[in-house]
Amino acid sequence: MTQPFAYSEGRLQAEGVAVEDIAAAVGTPFYLYSASAMQQAYRRFAGALQGAGLDALVCYAVKANPQLAVIATFAAEGAGADVVSEGELRRALAVGVPAEKIVFAGVGKTAGELALGLEAGILQFNVESREELRLLDQVARDKGVQAPVALRVNPDVDARTHAKITTGKSENKFGIDCDDAAAVLQEAVALPGILPVGLATHIGSQITDLEPYEAAFQRVAGLFAEQREAGVPLQRLDLGGGLGIAYQQEALPTPEDYAAVVARTAGRLDVPLVFEPGRHLVGEAGLLISRVVYVKQGRSRRFLIVDAGMNDLMRPALYEAWHDIVPLREPASAARLRYDVVGPICETGDLFAEGRELPELAAGDLVAFGAAGAYGATMASTYNSRPPVAEVMVQGDSFEVIRARPSHDALMRSESLPSWLGKVPKSG
């Protein structure tokens, strides 16, 4: 586990709180976030950009973890928000992120979402297609305003990450091909409802190698300079997010290394830059806490069956992603056993780790899944009619539930039977 999660007197602590005390109060499974770890990650990232002499606005990518408490933690640090839906926009505004620090990305923004962004007065729409540009023009003209637009360009660079989270190759659905950008910008300049203000790019997520960034930023900065010279009034460059985190304590590029690449490639443009980090700010600040239900000895495998499932943390099932697993009680010996760590869901793919070496564990023991703060709770579902997982934030010596686990009754109350089937009977 990385800081701020460490053993003290044999018990895993989150900042100043023993995690098993939270488990006793909240029940399992639950996500646990460290506010201080988020603040530190933000300060390091923003500080690295500033240290490299860059004029940077850091817009936290809300999709990584959209809890109001999380967005508010970053807003208090001065962050803006990168949103991709009406829901995310409403969340950012609700906790006081200033509209002029909000960028709106996404390939499928609807007319309603575009209108909401215009009404709020957001900094810019990162437009991903000609079709979207034309719809935005219409929506803006209907309102008698101009929409600030950064054209999201696709630099056709392989981010060397998992195929499902790479976004900057020409075969991906994201952005406008760099070679088509000049023509689309010309159209943008001519549209009365559009004010072209910049370019944007985002090549993928969990990027652990700076070379793809270097190639992409160089390409986009070149295009920016060219178009500015051609008279397009570009004033801002959005370089997206994607900087990776250590899921297995591997050595990775630091924010300072990343900032140096930005300075080398885009610094010469001398314009304000926007960044959209998500995972890098929240990933290592979160754990998923779960209890062992059974240790099942099969013929060829030993299964550690825990009370969290793929519905709570789907990254291993979806991307075969690795999350560290540690007991909340510090192991007394160095002996290790091999386990297949699985959840209770009726799917063979409900597998967190195969043949993982862990200290000996027994039913009732508590475990933590590491680096679960990003793309964990936000991708959870209620599959197998399991209530959404609870979420808790810790700061210093105190913790608070930031999203309670709804009751089964509350979940059923949101449904109804069609009239021909009568009423939902009250559950006992």
Ligand SMILES: Cc1ncc(COP(=O)(O)O)c(C=O)c1O
């Ligand atoms: C447009 C855009 N910006 C920012 C992000 C945040 O990515 P990450 O959490 O990897 O920083 C994403 C997700 O990949 C995205 O699609």
Ligand SMILES: N[C@@H](CCCC[NH3+])C(=O)O
């Ligand atoms: N959901 C992905 C990241 C997607 C990034 C969103 N553009 C993950 O868990 O790694």
